[in-house]
Amino acid sequence: MRIGVVGFSAIGGSGVIAQELAVGLAERGHEVHLFVPAPPARSVEPRARLSLHVVDAPAHPALAHPPYALALASRLIEVGREVDLDLVHVHYAVPHAASALLAAHALAGRAPPIVVTLHGTDVTQVGADPAYHAVIAHALRAAGARSVPSAYLARRAREVFGLDDAIDVIPNFVDLERFRPAPRDLSLLQDLFPGIEADAPVLAHVSNFRPVKRPTDLVEVLARVRRQLPARMLFVGDGPERVATEAHARALGLEGAVRFVGERADHAALLRQADLFVLTSEDESFGLAALEAMACGVPVVAYRVGGLEEVVGEDAGVLVDPFDPDALAEAALRILAGERASMASAARARAEHYRRAPAIDRYEALYARVMGGRG
Numbered sequence: 001m002r003i004g005v006v007g008f009s010a011i012g013g014s015g016v017i018a019q020e021l022a023v024g025l026a027e028r029g030h031e032v033h034l035f036v037p038a039p040p041a042r043s044v045e046p047r048a049r050l051s052l053h054v055v056d057a058p059a060h061p062a063l064a065h066p067p068y069a070l071a072l073a074s075r076l077i078e079v080g081r082e083v084d085l086d087l088v089h090v091h092y093a094v095p096h097a098a099s100a101l102l103a104a105h106a107l108a109g110r111a112p113p114i115v116v117t118l119h120g121t122d123v124t125q126v127g128a129d130p131a132y133h134a135v136i137a138h139a140l141r142a143a144g145a146r147s148v149p150s151a152y153l154a155r156r157a158r159e160v161f162g163l164d165d166a167i168d169v170i171p172n173f174v175d176l177e178r179f180r181p182a183p184r185d186l187s188l189l190q191d192l193f194p195g196i197e198a199d200a201p202v203l204a205h206v207s208n209f210r211p212v213k214r215p216t217d218l219v220e221v222l223a224r225v226r227r228q229l230p231a232r233m234l235f236v237g238d239g240p241e242r243v244a245t246e247a248h249a250r251a252l253g254l255e256g257a258v259r260f261v262g263e264r265a266d267h268a269a270l271l272r273q274a275d276l277f278v279l280t281s282e283d284e285s286f287g288l289a290a291l292e293a294m295a296c297g298v299p300v301v302a303y304r305v306g307g308l309e310e311v312v313g314e315d316a317g318v319l320v321d322p323f324d325p326d327a328l329a330e331a332a333l334r335i336l337a338g339e340r341a342s343m344a345s346a347a348r349a350r351a352e353h354y355r356r357a358p359a360i361d362r363y364e365a366l367y368a369r370v371m372g373g374r375g
Helices: 013-027 068-083 093-110 133-142 151-161 186-192 215-225 242-251 288-295 308-312 325-351 356-371
Strands: 002-006 031-036 050-054 087-091 114-117 145-148 202-206 232-236 258-260 276-279 300-303 317-320
Touching: 002 013, 002 068, 002 093, 013 031, 013 050, 013 087, 013 288, 013 356, 031 068, 068 093, 087 093, 087 356, 093 114, 093 133, 114 133, 114 356, 133 151, 145 151, 145 356, 202 215, 202 288, 215 232, 215 242, 215 325, 242 258, 276 288, 276 325, 288 300, 288 308, 288 325, 300 308, 300 325, 308 317, 317 325
Parallel strands: 002 031, 002 087, 031 050, 087 114, 114 145, 202 232, 202 276, 232 258, 276 300, 300 317
Antiparallel strands: none
């Protein structure tokens, strides 16, 4: 098939899955066109049958904001006319679903069917906002199929958009070769935290630092853990709350115990240095960052929200009632005191249920079902 895949470029779960899916489909012999607003944070290596389209949305004096949604629709139309796409699969509905629908109207008889994968805040926050709800709901109903990564998000999508028909639940996946356990690299760890002791606990967090992630809670958790252990915390990623999180760490006197490294193309090596992965989100539709940590043999401590219970389960970490940093710190200390080794093995074993190949099998079956109605 000739497939267009649309996603974001940052390290958030929707963009990562879109990029990994595009690569996997190309490896299976499909002609894949990946549309992103900027070069991906995780580099996509050039390979046969995979074309990368970076969508440029130029600023103009007459416009208050660059209209990325229109630029994406135009690029989809151009590529659709050039290669006659069989299907377009968009990840994160806002604004991708509306852009794909606009392109389909322009392509008319050559319009490819649309598959929309909802990833979380495009349902619970942005998509639910009255400013966007009507157009996103219309685009979802017009799509050939809709999928989500968790049963939790399927329920929320039905509530928010009034979707009565089927929503496919296809869990996210992880590259188990890239994200795998390995012995601690003390030299790398000392580069991150000069003078750190070999047995000092290391906590890690990866996110896009949006308000929904509640990253200042992470600093509170670290402060409580450090009352008993000389722990450090590694922050990977960037976003609007990073500055406030760094300021909160300084206010609590934790400058030497935290390290903010920004976005990394491949942060698996950093995750392997961690003893625990900490997540303090208000909501998680799935928790891809937690899954990647689990694949590295790193147990998870997090608030019990959204789809995390479906991913972490009861053996790969501890989930506590939101939003209680004391409870998270207590869980972290309990694991570090003696449960970490068994939980690390269980985390890796659980992650192995989320392999890429079975997920792509399910997407291919979904595509075949949608394509069956074309023409």
